Amino acid sequence: MTQSKREVHVIGAGPAGLMAAERLAQAGLSVVVHERMPSVARKFLMAGRGGLNLTHSEPLDRFLTRYGSAQAPVARWIDAFTPADLTAWVEGLGQPTFIGSSGRVFPRAMKTSPLLRAWLARLGDLGVEIRIRSRWVGWRDGALAFETPDGERLERPDAVVLALGGASWPRLGSDGAWKPWLEAGGVAVAPFRPxxxxxxxxxxxxFRDRFAGQPLKGVAVTHGSRTARGEAMIARYGLEGGAVYALSAALRASIEADGRADVHIDLKPDVAVGKLTDRLSKPRGKASLSNHLRKVVGLEPVAVALLYEAGPLPVSPRALAERIKAMPLTLTGVQGLERAISSAGGVALDGVDERLMLVARPGVFVAGEMLDWEAPTGGYLLQASFASGAQAARGLIDWLDSRG
Known part of the structure; x- marks a missing residue:
C-alpha cells in the first residue's frame, strides 16, 4: 500500500467501524473516525454487561447457517475473518479467552471495557484520530457534512466507511437517521425491524407479578420445524431470552403474516416423555402436585407455575409429561426497536459489491448492522460485525489501489 498521504474517514465507532479503522491505519492510510455520541462503542459496552460473547466455537459450516437468507454474502466476510481469527485478535490485545460450556467464546475478563481500552490504545498508536460529538448529517455539494460542537464541518476524504449501525437501542447511538440520505442517492434500504x-x-x-424477571433455564423452544435450546426469560409483557432470540426472525415473520406465532417449550429437553411419565406415576402421598413436580421432575417454581398458564394440569401422568415436554404458548406481538438487541433491514446486500462498496456511490463502503442481515445472539452478531468491518477495509484499500 502506497497511499500513506491519503485520508479516509470512518463514520461510526462501534465494532465494525473501529475494526475498519484499525485495518486501514495498518495499511498506512490517515484515518479519522467520527462518533456522534460523547464516547465510543456504547452498544459494544452494553453487550458485555452480562458477559461479552465474542463469537462461537461450533464448526464453521454450522456457524454460517445462523445468518439465514444472508448466509452467502456474510460467509465471504467470515471466511476472511473467522472465529479463530477474531479470538486471536482479542488475545493479541492482551485479553485471554475461554470457551464456555455452550461453545460460546468469551474474554476471560468477561467485560468489554478492558478489551476496548486496549483496542483504543492500539488505534492511538496507529495514529487513528477519533472525533466524538461529530454527527454525520449527509452530503453537502459532494462533501461529507458533520454537525459538531463548533458548527457544521465539511470533509472530502479519499474514501469513507459508513458503520452507523441499524436502528435498535437508539439511545446508544444507532438511530437509523442515515436511511433517507442514502435513499436519496439511489441506495435501496430495507425497512428496519426488531x-x-x-x-x-x-x-x-x-404469574406475571410473581415471576416476571425469572429465567426458564435449559429449556428448548420450538416454532414450526425449528428448535432452539438455552434460556427463556419471563418478562412482564411476555417472553425473551437467548432461546427466543434464536427464533426471532421466524417468530416475527409469523406474527407479521398471521398475527400470532405458536411455540412449544420443552421444560426438560434431556428427559424423554416415557421417563417423565414413569417419574410422575410414583405415588405422591400428601405432597402437593407442585411439590411432586419439583421433587420427581426437578422443575423450578417458575416452570411449575408456567404449566398452569395453559389451564388445569392433566390428571394423567402421561398427559402431564407431554405438557412438560411441549408447553404451548401463542405469542401475539413483537417488542419494538427501542427494546431490540439488534435490527433487521438496512442497506440491501445487492446494493453493495463484494468489497462492500455502494454500487450507487463509488468510494463509499458500508459495514456492520447498517447492512441488511441479522443473526441470533451467541457470538454471531459480533462475529459478522467485526468481519464486515475488516471486509470493508480490504475493499477500500483495493479500490484506492485500483485508482493508482
Missing part, C-alpha cells in the same frame, strides 16, 4: 427481541404473551396477573 431482531433478537422479546415477544408478547398475556400472562395471568398472578
Amino acid at each position: 431482531a433478537n427481541v422479546g415477544f408478547d404473551f398475556a400472562w395471568s396477573s398472578l
Whole structure:
C-alpha cells in the first residue's frame, strides 16, 4: 500500500467501524473516525454487561447457517475473518479467552471495557484520530457534512466507511437517521425491524407479578420445524431470552403474516416423555402436585407455575409429561426497536459489491448492522460485525489501489 498521504474517514465507532479503522491505519492510510455520541462503542459496552460473547466455537459450516437468507454474502466476510481469527485478535490485545460450556467464546475478563481500552490504545498508536460529538448529517455539494460542537464541518476524504449501525437501542447511538440520505442517492434500504427481541404473551396477573424477571433455564423452544435450546426469560409483557432470540426472525415473520406465532417449550429437553411419565406415576402421598413436580421432575417454581398458564394440569401422568415436554404458548406481538438487541433491514446486500462498496456511490463502503442481515445472539452478531468491518477495509484499500 502506497497511499500513506491519503485520508479516509470512518463514520461510526462501534465494532465494525473501529475494526475498519484499525485495518486501514495498518495499511498506512490517515484515518479519522467520527462518533456522534460523547464516547465510543456504547452498544459494544452494553453487550458485555452480562458477559461479552465474542463469537462461537461450533464448526464453521454450522456457524454460517445462523445468518439465514444472508448466509452467502456474510460467509465471504467470515471466511476472511473467522472465529479463530477474531479470538486471536482479542488475545493479541492482551485479553485471554475461554470457551464456555455452550461453545460460546468469551474474554476471560468477561467485560468489554478492558478489551476496548486496549483496542483504543492500539488505534492511538496507529495514529487513528477519533472525533466524538461529530454527527454525520449527509452530503453537502459532494462533501461529507458533520454537525459538531463548533458548527457544521465539511470533509472530502479519499474514501469513507459508513458503520452507523441499524436502528435498535437508539439511545446508544444507532438511530437509523442515515436511511433517507442514502435513499436519496439511489441506495435501496430495507425497512428496519426488531431482531433478537422479546415477544408478547398475556400472562395471568398472578404469574406475571410473581415471576416476571425469572429465567426458564435449559429449556428448548420450538416454532414450526425449528428448535432452539438455552434460556427463556419471563418478562412482564411476555417472553425473551437467548432461546427466543434464536427464533426471532421466524417468530416475527409469523406474527407479521398471521398475527400470532405458536411455540412449544420443552421444560426438560434431556428427559424423554416415557421417563417423565414413569417419574410422575410414583405415588405422591400428601405432597402437593407442585411439590411432586419439583421433587420427581426437578422443575423450578417458575416452570411449575408456567404449566398452569395453559389451564388445569392433566390428571394423567402421561398427559402431564407431554405438557412438560411441549408447553404451548401463542405469542401475539413483537417488542419494538427501542427494546431490540439488534435490527433487521438496512442497506440491501445487492446494493453493495463484494468489497462492500455502494454500487450507487463509488468510494463509499458500508459495514456492520447498517447492512441488511441479522443473526441470533451467541457470538454471531459480533462475529459478522467485526468481519464486515475488516471486509470493508480490504475493499477500500483495493479500490484506492485500483485508482493508482
